[in-house]
Amino acid sequence: MKFTDLQEALKAFKNGDPIIVVDALSRENEGDIIFPADSSTPEKINFCASKGRGLICIAIDLSTAERLDLKPLRSNQQDLFHTAFFDPIDAAVKHGTTTGISAHERSLTAKLVTDKNATPTDFIKPGHLFPVVAKKQGLLEREGHTEASVDLCKITGHYPAAIICEIMQEDGTMMRREGLFSFAKEHGLPIVSIQQILDYRILTENHVVHSSSAQLPTQFGNFTVHVFKNNFTQTEHIALIKDSNPNKKPIVRIHSECITGDVLSSLRCDCRDQLEKSMKLIQEHGNGILIYLKGHEGRGIGLSNKIAAYALQEEGLNTFEANEKLGLPRDNRNYQDAVWMLKYFNIEDFDLITNNSDKLNTVLKNGLSANITQVNSQVTSYNERYLKDKINIAKHKIILEQ
Ligand SMILES: [Zn+2]
Missing domain, CATH: 3.40.50.10990 (GTP cyclohydrolase II)
Incomplete structure (x- = not known):
């Protein structure tokens, strides 16, 4: 079980392909299928519905929500991780939608969201695609799948909107780590962690x-x-x-x-x-x-740990072994x-x-x-x-x- 190299996953995402993103074990401990909304196809939506089995959402930035006049759903603040759900939408009838739920129609709705010329009149509310709005600073502000999705779009030059769907097992329970790795392998999808995306941003942004x-x-x-x-x-x-x-x-x-x-x-x-x-x-x-x-300090392990490592060196370990004995990297x-x-x-x-x-x-x-x-x-x-x-x-x- 090893995460995909982020560059490889970014390449797939840039290409419009779905990737799997998992959050921290201490958070939801879930894996979501994510792909750029501007690359939506009925096949990709159907893959989410039939294999992902979670709720199919579209992660967007606040300016998209404002352009389309979407309002936050009333919240009683019971959601453990405060996902920012906004008015669910369908593309308007003039775009050829009927019920809005088919893979074809949800794909149409997703693509229309990424059309900069689309206005509120191009959508019906409530509909069958669920917008979730990312925090302005993305993962720097909140380490959720919503933020990861919009960040991925920005990093790879897509319109800042992505389809996102949790992965559920056939028996209806959520798929956890090992299952997610097998799922990724079975479907040939890159699998990365939110932490990898966050680290990339910290490292590449000034x-x-x-x-x-x-x-x-x-x-x-x-x-x-x-x-x-x-x-x-x-x-x-x-x-x-x-x-x-x-x-x-x-x-x-x-x-x-x-x-x-x-x-x-x-x-x-x-x-x-x-x-x-x-x-x-x-x-x-x-x-x-x-x-x-x-x-x-101490090659990035902090002052307290550095002195603890000195104490271990007094017992005979070398400087690198001492860091490792403390469960810390040799050089951080x-x-x-x-x-x-x-x-x-x-x-x-x-x-x-x-x-x-x-x-x-x-x-x-x-x-x-x-x-x-x-x-x-x-x-x-x-x-x-x-x-x-x-x-x-x-x-x-x-x-x-x-
Ligand atoms: Zn020194």
Whole structure:
């Protein structure tokens, strides 16, 4: 049982094909068949009715509901997950509908919803297709199938409306995880989780905004400090800029927060050493930026967990085994916010101070051009094993300075 790679599922969806989307085990724990409403066919609707067996809804955005003058159904707020049902509809008789319920007619109604020229007079209320309206920010606001559907349409360039139908078993009970995977396999459909779609949005959309800046004299030279905030994760990051030699190719350091090393001068890692050497290098070079990413303590597992991992290392585990023993990933960092910050300053071609190929790969993947430049890491009796494990296990290319 493995979810489909999201890119593969997006490709199918873009093509107008149905995919299965499951929500969290802690939520409804259901799987829905979803496809773009502008690609509706009687066959796809019939597949939902005969194999999905749930209620066939059309997930739309609020502006579509407003354009078609659809109103929210009166709610007594007993729906556990507050699904926003609006007036059910059929295409008007002038479009050739009779009862509105056949697969052919529901498909017609769905396609008409996606016609930007359609107006309220093109529909009959109440009808047999049930509009559910997504929250404005989609999955960033509510992790439901409605939001996932509209988000999928926006990501793949379809009109923001999708047919959505829960999957029920033949005996009338809801189909759960294992059954859903078999169902997907049987019908050759991609199956993804809401979490995958949410992660994709967090990673590909820029939520980083510039909030303030000022001069910052330091013992390594005078810099301009800028603060950025990721409005989704609420994490603040810092950029230190030096631009006294603007004609030189900039040097960039993307530094992961490490309070024990950077602030308390811990010898368990080489973070402070790398930070200070980077600042000196940028100062001497006269053109560069140091990006200090918060939220990266302990390779992204947080400060409490990092210290717990240190305790495990005292018992003999290496830095990666310790994270795993705590049930946490070896490395939970992503560098996407740094990319948005570099783009903010139009820094697109630079030398990157790092020994970590993940950082280089992130900037290259985002269309920036970078060459690696390295600073030596000072070896002490405290950090020797840590550095060697990073070289041998995580394949970091560290130049040791004895
Ligand atoms: Zn450190």
